[in-house]
Amino acid sequence: MKLGLLFVDELLGFYKSKVMIFLWIGLPIIALLFRFVSESSSNIPFTLVSSIVVSSLAGTLASVMLAVFIINEKNRHVYELFLIRPLKRRDIILAKFFSVYTCVAIASLIAVLAGMITDYATTGTLSMTILNNAGQSLATGLSMIAVSCAAGVLIGVASPSVLVGAILVIYGGNQISVIPLVPTLLNLQDATVFTIVLAGATAAGLLAAAVALFERKQF
Amino acid sequence: MTSNSLNDSNEFVVLRNVTKSFGSFRALNGISFGIKEGEIFGYIGPNGAGKTTTMKILVGLISDFQGEVSIGGYQVPKRKDEIHKLLGYLPQTVAFQEWRTVNHALKTLGKLSGLSDAEVEGRIPEILDLLGLADVRHKKISQLSGGMTQKVGLAQALLHEPKLLVLDEPLGGLDPLSRHQFKGIVLKLGQKGTTILFSSHILSDVQDVADRIGIINRGRIKQVGTLNELKSRLSSQKTVEVLLSYVSDKWQEFGAIKNVTTVEQPSPGRVLVKLEMSADEDQVVNDIVQSIVKLGIRVRGITLLEPSLDEIYLNYVQEAEN
Numbered sequence: 001m002k003l004g005l006l007f008v009d010e011l012l013g014f015y016k017s018k019v020m021i022f023l024w025i026g027l028p029i030i031a032l033l034f035r036f037v038s039e040s041s042s043n044i045p046f047t048l049v050s051s052i053v054v055s056s057l058a059g060t061l062a063s064v065m066l067a068v069f070i071i072n073e074k075n076r077h078v079y080e081l082f083l084i085r086p087l088k089r090r091d092i093i094l095a096k097f098f099s100v101y102t103c104v105a106i107a108s109l110i111a112v113l114a115g116m117i118t119d120y121a122t123t124g125t126l127s128m129t130i131l132n133n134a135g136q137s138l139a140t141g142l143s144m145i146a147v148s149c150a151a152g153v154l155i156g157v158a159s160p161s162v163l164v165g166a167i168l169v170i171y172g173g174n175q176i177s178v179i180p181l182v183p184t185l186l187n188l189q190d191a192t193v194f195t196i197v198l199a200g201a202t203a204a205g206l207l208a209a210a211v212a213l214f215e216r217k218q219f
Numbered sequence: 220m221t222s223n224s225l226n227d228s229n230e231f232v233v234l235r236n237v238t239k240s241f242g243s244f245r246a247l248n249g250i251s252f253g254i255k256e257g258e259i260f261g262y263i264g265p266n267g268a269g270k271t272t273t274m275k276i277l278v279g280l281i282s283d284f285q286g287e288v289s290i291g292g293y294q295v296p297k298r299k300d301e302i303h304k305l306l307g308y309l310p311q312t313v314a315f316q317e318w319r320t321v322n323h324a325l326k327t328l329g330k331l332s333g334l335s336d337a338e339v340e341g342r343i344p345e346i347l348d349l350l351g352l353a354d355v356r357h358k359k360i361s362q363l364s365g366g367m368t369q370k371v372g373l374a375q376a377l378l379h380e381p382k383l384l385v386l387d388e389p390l391g392g393l394d395p396l397s398r399h400q401f402k403g404i405v406l407k408l409g410q411k412g413t414t415i416l417f418s419s420h421i422l423s424d425v426q427d428v429a430d431r432i433g434i435i436n437r438g439r440i441k442q443v444g445t446l447n448e449l450k451s452r453l454s455s456q457k458t459v460e461v462l463l464s465y466v467s468d469k470w471q472e473f474g475a476i477k478n479v480t481t482v483e484q485p486s487p488g489r490v491l492v493k494l495e496m497s498a499d500e501d502q503v504v505n506d507i508v509q510s511i512v513k514l515g516i517r518v519r520g521i522t523l524l525e526p527s528l529d530e531i532y533l534n535y536v537q538e539a540e541n
Contacts, residue, residue, distance in 0.1 A: 002331060009327050016318040076314045081375060084278045085331040086303040219280040 002087040006095030014103055019065075023107040027058060028114040045130045046122075050115030051137030054108040059144045062104040063152030063173040066096060067165040070156025080219055090211040093153055097207060101149045105142055112138050139192050143180040143199030150206035151176045157210045157217070176202070231256040231383065231414045232277065237286035239272055246272040248438040249286070254416055254431075259409040261429030262418040263528075265536055269438045270418040271311055274387050277416070278308045290383060304333060307381035311388045313372030317361045321352060321371050324360060325378055332379035339378075346374045349404065351397075365392040373401070377408075384408065386417035390424055402428050426528040434535050441535040449531045458524040459504055461490040464517035472514055476506045491524075 014020045031053040035046050070093075073079060082092055112134055120126050151173035159165035179202050183194035230253035239247040247269045254260045264270050275281040276288060282296035293301045315324050322343060329339040347353045350370045355363060360371055369392050376384060390398050398421075405428050409415055419425050425432060426446060434441040434449075442449055463470065470490040474482045478498035484490050494503050500523050511518055526534070 005327070005330055012323075013316055013318050073316065077310060077312045078314045078316055080280060080308075080310045081313070081315070081328060081372075082331065083280055084303055084306060084308045085328065086300050086333060087331055216283075218283055219275065 003091040003095055006087075006091055007098050010095050010099035011102065014099065020103055023061070023103055024110050027054065027061075027107040028111040030057065031111045031115060032118070045115070045134075046118040047112060047115040047126070047130050047134040048137065050111045051134050051141060054111050054138070054141045058104050058108050058111075058141060059148035059177045060169070060174055062100055062145050063148040063155070063169045063177070064166065065104075066100050066149055066152030067156040067159065067169050067173070068162055069100075070096060070153065071159050071162050071165045074156070075161070077219070083219060089215050093157065093211055093214050094207070096156075097149050097153050100152070101146060104145050104149070108138065108141055108145065136192050140180065140184065140195050143195050144177045146199050146203040147180060147206070148173055148177040150203035150210070154206050154210040154213070157213045176206070229255055231258075231291055232260075232416065233287070233289045234273070234277075235287040237273070237276060237284060237288060239269075239276065239281065239284040246438055247276075247284070250435065250438070250440045252433055252440055252443045254414055256414055257409065257412040258430045259405060259415045259428055260417070261425035261432045262416060262435065263420075263422060263425055263432060263532060264418075264435035268435045270435060271387055273435070274308075274385050274416070274418065278306060278385055279303065305382040307376035307379065307384045309369075309372045309376045309384075309386045309389050311391070313369060315360045315368075315371070318359070320357050320359050321347070321363075321374075322356045324371065325375060328375045329378045334379055342378055342380075346377055349377075350374055351400065366394060366397060369393060370397065377404075380413075382412075382414060384413055384415045384417070386415065388418055388420065390419050390421055398424060422528045422532055432528070434532060436536050442531075446528060449528075450525050457494045457496060457498065457500065459492040459494065459500070459507060460520075460522045460524050461492060461507065461511075462519040462521075463488040463490060464519055467516055469514045469516050473507060473510060476503060476510060478503055 011020075014023075028050070031046075031050040034053050035049045079092065083089065116126060116131075116134070119130065152169060155165050155168045155173060159168060180195045180199035183191040183198060188194055232254040234253070235251050236249045237247050237251070238245070238249050250269070250273065262270055262273070272281065276284050277290065277295065279296050279299045279302060282299075288295040290302045291305050293305075295302060319327075325343050325346070326339055329342060330336070334342065343356070344353065347356055350373060352367070352370055352374060355367060360368055363371065369389070373386075373389060376386065390401060393401060402424060405415055405417070409428070409430070417425075417429075429446075431443065431445050432449060433443045442452065444452070461470065461473070466487050470484060471482060473479060473490065473492050476492075478495045479492055480495055481493045482490060483493075492503070492507060494500060504521060504523060507521060511521075
């Protein structure tokens with residue numbers, strides 16, 4: 001109940017502070033630019049380019065967003081007015097995670113969808129192979145984003161300043177988000193399924209650590 | 220109320236031997252005091268004395284401390300969920316997310332306090348009218364002045380009509396009119412039975428509204444009591460002031476009056492007669508009047524001087540410094 005309220009509240013915050021618009025328009029534009037400025041990618045279907053861009057960029061974006069949001073609000077004492085109300089501390093953290101994940105996931109879907117539309121408009125067709133590859137890339141991308149988000153939350157809760165948080169995201173957050181790629185790198189059968197499971201477990205572990213830390217934090 | 224009850228008296232808030240350290244710095248050193256239900260308790264002390272730490276412990280923002288604390292019979296921090304339903308808190312630094320309007324902040328915080336949609340919709344205009352914020356209801360809080368933001372902070376604390384209000388420096392940044400309004404609101408809430416703990420550096424404001432006052436310095440409670448109790452405990456301050464109509468040396472005769480310790484004239488025509496603590500001040504004033512008549516001195520007035528809260532505060536704080 002309270003988690004739902006906080007989640008909707010966070011989404012409204014992203015909408016009102018224009019974060020949503022920048023994400024949902026920005027990510028497809030970057031994918032588009034990437035395709036047109038990179039010669040080597042001009043022969044690759046745009047759907048795949050979008051998936052690659054989403055995988056590499058959206059995770060970093062999500063973890064930086066979360067870490068900066070949390071550190072900033074923590075240091076400005078914004079949470080004090082929430083923490084003295086009858087709600088679970090973990091709901092504050094989980095609402096942040098789910099809202100940023102939802103926003104970035106939607107931005108990723110829009111980017112890939114834009115790729116598919118562009119491919120269809122330019123070639124007049126969309127092959128099943130391209131769609132399958134795009135689907136797998138998107139699943140991997142969304143899995144990596146989940147891990148990045150969870151890492152961003154943990155870094156946000158643990159870091160004393162935005163600068164330290166940004167350094168930790170670049171040092172650690174990005175490396176951890178590669179974990180879901182392990183099944184693909186090992187050429188496992190049903191690698192996508194393993195990727196999703198592994199990402200879920202990693203994200204849950206990171207979130208549990210963040211929640212435990214936030215529960216014990218003295219404000 | 221529960222098995223966790225720490226007090227048998229009618230004290231709504233109880234702190235017993237509370238100690239809190241930050242590294243090697245001891246912010247609170249075994250403080251103990253209680254606040255009765257419906258009482259307005261003024262909490263004063265210099266910067267860094269431990270006021271904010273006490274309040275943060277009470278509201279559950281700091282849970283890592285030694286000692287016993289209870290609110291309404293519920294032990295802090297164990298029964299945080301129950302306590303948070305009773306509580307309204309205005310922190311010293313009140314901050315909201317930048318994108319929030321006054322209306323949206325109050326809506327969210329009201330709902331999180333357990334109010335229904337209809338209750339929130341009904342309470343917001345009421346509370347905004349009370350605090351003179353009706354005009355800024357749909358403005359972003361980040362566009363408001365410091366004083367207005369402080370008022371929004373007070374609004375969120377009052378919104379759900381809590382049984383206990385904890386206000387950390389609520390008057391900071393408020394203009395004189397707003398301070399006057401605030402004191403009126405606090406007095407009204409006290410009359411309705413709300414228990415209020417508030418800290419302030421503006422001692423006259425504390426004096427105006429507090430039923431009892433606690434003085435803290437360097438993490439230790441120096442005094443707790445009503446203003447009159449604090450005055451009577453300040454032994455060196457029992458003094459009668461005699462204002463002479465003209466300069467005369469005859470005032471020195473007051474020294475012969477029973478229970479008078481010293482007589483001095485700090486400025487021409489103003490005589491201070493200091494009494495023993497055990498003295499019946501009414502009797503001494505009567506003796507002074509008789510002496511004035513006998514000596515044929517003309518006077519403008521005789522006043523039994525009582526220490527102000529400022530003097531009491533300075534006395535206890537300086538005593539600790541020495």
